Amino acid sequence: MTGIAREFVGLPSPLVGRAGAGGHPCQGIYHRPAAGPPPRTAFVAAHYNVDFSEHYLAPYLAERGHGFLGWNTRFRGNEAYFLLDHALAEIGAGVRWLRERAGVERVVLLGNSGGGSLMAAYQSQAVEPNVVPVAGMRPVEAIEDLPAGDLFVALAAHAGRPEVMTAWMDPSVTDETDPLSADPDLDPFDPRNGPPFDAAFQERYRAAQRARNERITDRALAGLEALKGSRARDRLFTVPRTWADLRMIDPAIEPSDRAPGRCYLGDPAAANYGVFGIGAVCTLRTWLSMWSLRISQCAAAPHLARITVPSLVVHATADEGVFDGDARAVYGALAADDKRMEFIRDEHYLRNSRPRAADLIDAWVRER
Template sequence: MAGLGREVGREIAREFVGLPSPLIGRAGAGGHPCQGLYHRPASGPAPRTAFIAAHYNVDFSEHYLASYLAERGYGFLGWNTRFRGNEPYFLLDHALAEIGVGVRWLRERAGVERVILLGNSGGGSLMAAYQSQAVEPNVVPVAGMRPVEAIENLPAGDLFVALAAHSGRPEVLTAWMDPSVTDETDALSADPALDPFDPENGPPYGAAFQERYRAAQRARNERITDRVLAELDALKGTRARDRLFNVHRTWADLRMIDPAIEPSERVPNRCYLGDPRAANYGVFGIGSVCTLRTWLSMWSLRTSQCVAAPHLARITVPSLVVHATADECVYDSDARAVFGALAARDKRLEFIKDEHYLRASRPRAADLIDAWVRER
């Protein structure tokens, strides 16, 4: 069904799109596994160029740029795989198959000739993985899972945009996790020598502490992977194939607390959930609940295929990287790493002074992206 809404000066049509997945059936209550909203101008010819945006977990159906880009004559499919709001069970190969469902709908049903993959925030590495798999199949199943045939022939995108994009799921979690945790079953356990909220350690944080802290973060990620692999092995021959577990305290990147580390225009001592200390000891966080296989698929430094760099190295279509210079948790080094890893000869890095969600500059961001697309 379609509905009409008015944004800044142009009427926008929004169409709900619900489609089957090549992997699982429709829900008993009736919902399709793959769902989204297609935004387009309400009058005039149907768009020949359209964006598609998807995320590992966040609902992108009403993405903040959808109406702005539709006003400028584009189609925009805010797309969700079945893992929307369902991060504990995420599997990369399954998600890529379901993103492919949305890309095919744009080409075959919406009449779009050119598809632009928009990788926003965490979706940056996800959409990079999609294009990478489409042009050079490389994604393999996580331990004990069957290959997904539907990802062997994905329709590729024609352009790629990374907007306020992180450098990959395992890298982000590791950079944010609190390495002072001494007992993964105790959310309050802490080694004082690594506690980022102990005034004895900072801020400001000395170079030696930063080095020990980063090494301890990587070590924590590796310890969890060791345990996950051991538990999967122990489950063989039992009635269970997987289990859930918690990852505590994942809002402790030193850059969130100390603005002297990689200075930018961000508000100091702030993360996406506000005060890092309060967020770190709260119950909302990335990777906070996982299955064993989801850890291996999305969060493990050793096994995850959600690392952006190898996928970006397979992207040769024209590419645009847009960095928000006041982003609380994506830093200049992240944007430059994404830009540097892209194999595209035609690539550009642009900066917008705003926070992660571009609340003050969405029209400007839409104008920037529109101008870049029209040049091509």
């Protein structure tokens, strides 16, 4: 693409200093039209873990006259240590840069993929402070006065970190220290159970997934309690087998345009027993901050209920990990009176529809 200027942006964090090697903790790339006046409207996108500096929509939206800050907190590629309140403070640094340095009048919060609940949490905290520190951590003053966004877009967005972890995790795990342990009565890859999976199995399976999440939360809380008075404040642990959503295995559950028997890493059975997965490595506090159904503040719904600015939900109907019910839950939870839901027939990363997605989002923004 031509006619697009790209500017590296490195900023200090309100919480940690610059790295000894020189890198700023908050980094990203600002995309804008190379000619003409500075954009009055700009998007900002960030994720819990994935590097969004070169986000796939950035050049397309810059071509259409907007700014786009693909933004990273210090947790990019560093999910094992994620803390929500710290990340929100560092997203705030990027939003302030757009308003104060880039001259932007309107900021569009783009919540893409896992970043959907993160950007929802940002807007929620900006308009009605509600996020508290995870156990044993001090409050972060920088999140008490975050600059709010003017518009909100959820693009192929998950319903929240604890929700997606629970929906994807394999509840047949009987020993968290043994990645091969399995209760055959809950094993989604045992052909005696399906597919197809009958309603009774689905109900037992979903209940067992929630129970596994709660057991890990109990273990994390007990682990922090056990560390009191010791030389350590936290510790690492692993979470095996998190590619086992029944919808990935049985296409008859929430039918869509997705390819059958697929997850983001291909074959769910192979991915489930591999070493790459969401939350595969955590600290005790990171589990509580990001993944715990009981304690995490990364669930989208409570934050979406505080979003009243105009909002757009774009669902990719062939998505292998965000399903129709997830997208509709995001839309339903939004408190905005002015909200719209649109559908694009493509997979999660919109590899075949990026110009169309950019046109759709650009038109919606211009209408407002």
